[in-house]
Amino acid sequence: MRLFRGAPVPRVQLAVILGAVAVVTLSVLPSTPRASLSESEPVASYSFTKGERCFLRKINSLRHRNGKRRLNADKQLGYVARRHARGMAKNRNIYHDGDLGRTVTRWRRLGQNVGMGGSCKSLFRAFMNSSGHRSNILGSWKHMGVGLDRRGGRIYVMHIFHSRRNPGNVYHYP
Numbered sequence: 001m002r003l004f005r006g007a008p009v010p011r012v013q014l015a016v017i018l019g020a021v022a023v024v025t026l027s028v029l030p031s032t033p034r035a036s037l038s039e040s041e042p043v044a045s046y047s048f049t050k051g052e053r054c055f056l057r058k059i060n061s062l063r064h065r066n067g068k069r070r071l072n073a074d075k076q077l078g079y080v081a082r083r084h085a086r087g088m089a090k091n092r093n094i095y096h097d098g099d100l101g102r103t104v105t106r107w108r109r110l111g112q113n114v115g116m117g118g119s120c121k122s123l124f125r126a127f128m129n130s131s132g133h134r135s136n137i138l139g140s141w142k143h144m145g146v147g148l149d150r151r152g153g154r155i156y157v158m159h160i161f162h163s164r165r166n167p168g169n170v171y172h173y174p
Contacts, residue, residue: 075145112136
């Protein structure tokens, strides 16, 4: 696929461009398909995966280099993001969560990035080449959650940014 006067756009960048960025203004966006995590996944064992931790490290490293405070990794947000990433992977498509404002509870301000790519490194680089995604990553947030799913040689990822402590979610998990 060619964009911008015939210049080829790498797939990972195209995925990020198509993913677009949203600081959620909510309730005007349509509902999106849902995927579920295993109901038997014990709360005590919930943790961020290696791929999710890669994004958490890269985001906080970039923030530190730009004089921004480190974001706290939030399991409530991570759980919501992982469910969404699994839904995107299952559908082999990327899309924002139009119901994020109803899924995350006790929020004042939310942001989200979604993308698809080959690796944490290449997808993070694509996020950095997108002014909207970069703006979300460097925004005035306090907490973040990252969800990731691998399918068909690709990773599907969602970042959720939140400005308030202990946001909670409608799944009452973790």
